[in-house]
Amino acid sequence: MKSSERIKVCHTVSLPDPVKLARYERSPELGPRVLFFSGGTALKDFSRRLVRYTHNSIHIITPFDSGGSSAELRRAFNMIAVGDMRNRLMALSERLPGSDSAIFDLFAYRLPKNEPRDTLREELFALRDGKHPLIIAVDDPMRKLIRNHLRFFTECMPDTFDLRGASIGNLILAGGYFNYGRHIDPVIYLFSKLVDVKGTVRPVSSADLHLAAEMADGSCIVGQHLITGKETAPIASPVKRLFLTRDLEPEGTPEPCEVQIRSKVSDLIRKAELICYPMGSFYTSIIANLLPRGVGACISRNDCPKIYIPNSAPDPEQHGMSLSGCVRVLLDALMSSCDHECARDQLLNFMLVDTRRGEYPLPLDLPRIRRLGIEIIDTDLVDDDNPPFLSPKKVLAHLLSIV
Known part of the structure; x- marks a missing residue:
C-alpha cells in the first residue's frame, strides 16, 4: 500500500468563521x-468552552510551580508540581449541567488553613478510609x-508534612505518582479516562527543576512563586534571562541546568x-515551557500556523517590557x-x-513587530462585561477559525 503524501496548502480564512465553528460544535470529537x-x-474558563468545539486539544503544562499547595509537595518529595495539571484536567472534563459534581468537589477541596x-x-485519613462525606459521594x-x-x-x-491548605486533588495525583514509580503520565492518562477529559494534558518535562530569573539590576530570583509576584511583592526589575535550576534555595548563585524535551511532548507538537502561545503569566507559564x-526545534519542523495571544491586562512579570519586547523575548526563547x-x-x-480596548504594555510598536514577519490580527477580543480582559468566547472564535 502506497504511503500517504504530505503537501503544503495555503488559503485565506475569515475571522471569525461561523460556519467552521458550527461544524466543530456539531462534531467536537473530530x-x-x-x-x-x-x-x-x-x-x-477558556478550556471549559474549548471542549464544546474540539476534544483533541493538546495542553503542554509547566511543572515548575513552587508556590501554594505544590510547594509543600515538592519540598517533601522532590517531585514536579502537579497543581497546574490538575487544574487543566478538570477544566477539560466535560461537566454537563445536572451531572454529578462529586469528583469535581473532591478535587477542588482544600484542607483548612487554621486547624490543628x-x-x-x-480529615485526610477519613478521606483515605472512605468515611468522609466528599469521598462517600464519589461512585465506584x-x-x-x-x-x-x-x-x-x-x-x-x-x-512533618504541612497539610494546612493542602489541595486534595494534588495529594491524589501525588499518590498516583508514587504508585506508578514516580511517573506522572500513567496517572494523567488514568484520571483522564475516569473523568472523561476532552483533550490531552502533559507536562513539558518530568524533571524536578525550578525556575530562576536573572534580573536587569544584577540580582537573581529563584522560584516561580517569587517571579510571578502572586504570593510576594511584584518584581521591581525587568527579567533579563529565565533559566532552569535544580535547587530552590541554592547556596550562592543558582546553577543553570539543561533538560531535553520529552519524546512524548515532541510527538504531540508534531x-x-x-500552535498557540496564549495569554497567561508571560515568563512562568509561556517562556518556562520553552526552556x-x-x-523550538520541534515547533519549527511543524508547518502549521503559530500564534501569540498576549495579555490584554497588566502582567507583573512583564515589568519594564513593551509589546514588541515581549515578541522579541518569545522568539529568542524559541x-x-x-x-x-x-x-x-x-x-x-x-x-x-x-489594541482598541486592551491594556497592553507600552509602547506597542506594531510596525517593529510586523518587520519581524509577524502578521497582526487586531480585532474585537475584550470581554464586554470585564474589560480589559479577553473574552474566552471571542478569542476561541478567532483561534479556531484559523485552523
Whole structure:
C-alpha cells in the first residue's frame, strides 16, 4: 500500500468563521488538534468552552510551580508540581449541567488553613478510609482508585508534612505518582479516562527543576512563586534571562541546568494543527515551557500556523517590557531551544490583539513587530462585561477559525 503524501496548502480564512465553528460544535470529537503552551489557571474558563468545539486539544503544562499547595509537595518529595495539571484536567472534563459534581468537589477541596495538625491528619485519613462525606459521594470505581492513591500518599507522607491548605486533588495525583514509580503520565492518562477529559494534558518535562530569573539590576530570583509576584511583592526589575535550576534555595548563585524535551511532548507538537502561545503569566507559564532543549526545534519542523495571544491586562512579570519586547523575548526563547538554524516564520506567524480596548504594555510598536514577519490580527477580543480582559468566547472564535 502506497504511503500517504504530505503537501503544503495555503488559503485565506475569515475571522471569525461561523460556519467552521458550527461544524466543530456539531462534531467536537473530530475537532482540530490545537496545542497550547501554558500554566494551569489563565486558560481555565477558556478550556471549559474549548471542549464544546474540539476534544483533541493538546495542553503542554509547566511543572515548575513552587508556590501554594505544590510547594509543600515538592519540598517533601522532590517531585514536579502537579497543581497546574490538575487544574487543566478538570477544566477539560466535560461537566454537563445536572451531572454529578462529586469528583469535581473532591478535587477542588482544600484542607483548612487554621486547624490543628492532628485535626488535618484525621480529615485526610477519613478521606483515605472512605468515611468522609466528599469521598462517600464519589461512585465506584473512582472511589476505590482515589482511596488507593491517598493510601499511597499517606504511606509516603512524612510526619512533618504541612497539610494546612493542602489541595486534595494534588495529594491524589501525588499518590498516583508514587504508585506508578514516580511517573506522572500513567496517572494523567488514568484520571483522564475516569473523568472523561476532552483533550490531552502533559507536562513539558518530568524533571524536578525550578525556575530562576536573572534580573536587569544584577540580582537573581529563584522560584516561580517569587517571579510571578502572586504570593510576594511584584518584581521591581525587568527579567533579563529565565533559566532552569535544580535547587530552590541554592547556596550562592543558582546553577543553570539543561533538560531535553520529552519524546512524548515532541510527538504531540508534531501532530498539532495550530500552535498557540496564549495569554497567561508571560515568563512562568509561556517562556518556562520553552526552556527544555528541543522545544523550538520541534515547533519549527511543524508547518502549521503559530500564534501569540498576549495579555490584554497588566502582567507583573512583564515589568519594564513593551509589546514588541515581549515578541522579541518569545522568539529568542524559541530560537534558543532549537538545535538548528531556522527562520522566524517557522516559530511564529500571527499575533492576536485588541489594541482598541486592551491594556497592553507600552509602547506597542506594531510596525517593529510586523518587520519581524509577524502578521497582526487586531480585532474585537475584550470581554464586554470585564474589560480589559479577553473574552474566552471571542478569542476561541478567532483561534479556531484559523485552523
